[in-house]
Amino acid sequence: MDSEGGATRLFDGSFLLAGPETTVVADGVRAVVAETDPDELATRVTKDLVDSGVPVAVGALPFDGDAAPHVLVPQSVRCTGTVHPYRSPVEPWRPSPPTVTEVPTGDGYRRAVAAAVSAMRADEGLRKVVLARTLELTYAERIRLDALLPGLVETNPSGYTFATPLPGGATLFGASPELLLSRRGSRVESNPLAGSRPRGADDAADRAAGAELLASAKDLAEHRVVVAAVVEGLRPFCRSLTVPSGPSLVGTPTMWHLSTKVTGELVDLDVSALRLAAALHPTPAVCGTPRPLARTVIGELEPFSRGFYGGAVGWCSASGDGEWVVGIRCGEVLGSRMRLYSGAGIMPESDPTAELDETSAKFATLLRVLGL
Numbered sequence: 001m002d003s004e005g006g007a008t009r010l011f012d013g014s015f016l017l018a019g020p021e022t023t024v025v026a027d028g029v030r031a032v033v034a035e036t037d038p039d040e041l042a043t044r045v046t047k048d049l050v051d052s053g054v055p056v057a058v059g060a061l062p063f064d065g066d067a068a069p070h071v072l073v074p075q076s077v078r079c080t081g082t083v084h085p086y087r088s089p090v091e092p093w094r095p096s097p098p099t100v101t102e103v104p105t106g107d108g109y110r111r112a113v114a115a116a117v118s119a120m121r122a123d124e125g126l127r128k129v130v131l132a133r134t135l136e137l138t139y140a141e142r143i144r145l146d147a148l149l150p151g152l153v154e155t156n157p158s159g160y161t162f163a164t165p166l167p168g169g170a171t172l173f174g175a176s177p178e179l180l181l182s183r184r185g186s187r188v189e190s191n192p193l194a195g196s197r198p199r200g201a202d203d204a205a206d207r208a209a210g211a212e213l214l215a216s217a218k219d220l221a222e223h224r225v226v227v228a229a230v231v232e233g234l235r236p237f238c239r240s241l242t243v244p245s246g247p248s249l250v251g252t253p254t255m256w257h258l259s260t261k262v263t264g265e266l267v268d269l270d271v272s273a274l275r276l277a278a279a280l281h282p283t284p285a286v287c288g289t290p291r292p293l294a295r296t297v298i299g300e301l302e303p304f305s306r307g308f309y310g311g312a313v314g315w316c317s318a319s320g321d322g323e324w325v326v327g328i329r330c331g332e333v334l335g336s337r338m339r340l341y342s343g344a345g346i347m348p349e350s351d352p353t354a355e356l357d358e359t360s361a362k363f364a365t366l367l368r369v370l371g372l
């Protein structure tokens with residue numbers, strides 16, 4: 001492990017997933033595994049790990065299940081522990097402000113939400129859809145992710161800060177609050193989040209926002225849809241599942257979310273964390289219900305390609321243990337350009353302006369670290 005006094009340095013192209021319990025840092029590419037079929041993907045990754053003796057594979061699944069994953073068998077794994085890289089002594093990055101373009105515009109996003117609401121109210125089968133928007137940032141110089149990631153880890157201690165290489169030299173980075181799937185031995189866990197409020201400006205407003213969320217019929221329904229899909233996705237693989245009777249509240253520095261921790265015991269230890277993550281993905285926290293129809297509506301209403309936003313980022317060991325988080329609160333970086341993504345679950349009761357405000361508050365996770 002390359003570390004100085006408990007600090008782990010990140011290099012260009014390093015993979016990082018720093019969660020509350022485990023941090024994985026990996027470098028170099030021995031092999032890229034890009035099978036779209038979940039069984040073939042998981043089988044190939046396990047075989048490559050066993051053959052190479054590399055302890056973990058790392059990488060990302062795209063939002064679209066027909067698109068190729070980008071899972072890497074790395075050259076080296078420098079850290080699989082609780083060591084966080086933010087202690088690393090890196091030069092701060094203080095660029096001049098970037099140009100920022102909204103795609104779609106705020107009004108365009110509101111129109112898309114209104115169209116989805118109309119479709120749901122017309123009862124044409126769609127029950128929930130997650131619609132996203134983007135901010136395109138262009139800097140005058142190369143973006144220094146190594147200098148941004150420590151701040152993200154520091155400001156999101158209970159989230160999962162990540163950076164993962166993508167095809168073509170880009171990097172997806174962010175601080176996801178949402179655990180898609182972890183597996184340790186026979187125990188699996190998923191922590192779906194859905195239903196949100198921006199944090200309040202003072203203590204009283206903040207508490208009121210949380211209480212309002214916990215009592216909101218629209219948000220509770222939006223959340224139930226995701227929990228049901230996760231339970232349904234895990235059931236074929238588990239001998240037992242434990243599901244709390246209702247959600248609790250979790251906070252990030254910018255958002256309140258409804259949260260349900262689902263745990264289970266695996267029937268078959270040959271089913272890896274990667275296979276399980278692929279079985280759950282994309283949950284209605286990033287797509288919608290029913291899934292095929294939601295995907296079509298997203299394709300019609302979002303004026304950009306999601307790529308790996310709304311996908312999954314994580315690692316998997318040769319024995320099948322691993323951790324995969326939902327690819328949200330994130331951006332894609334290439335050279336001097338960055339595209340940030342933010343989405344919200346749209347229900348028949350959704351108000352377009354409230355959903356726009358929610359996406360703005362979600363952008364703040366990254367904008368704060370960028371000093372914007």
Ligand SMILES: C=C(O[C@H]1C=CC=C(C(=O)O)[C@@H]1O)C(=O)O
Pocket residue numbers: 130132178193194195196257284285286328329341342343344345346362
């Ligand atoms: C799709 C996103 O968030 C999901 C996760 C938590 C809460 C959500 C919501 O309340 O809409 C979203 O389902 C995003 O941050 O881009």
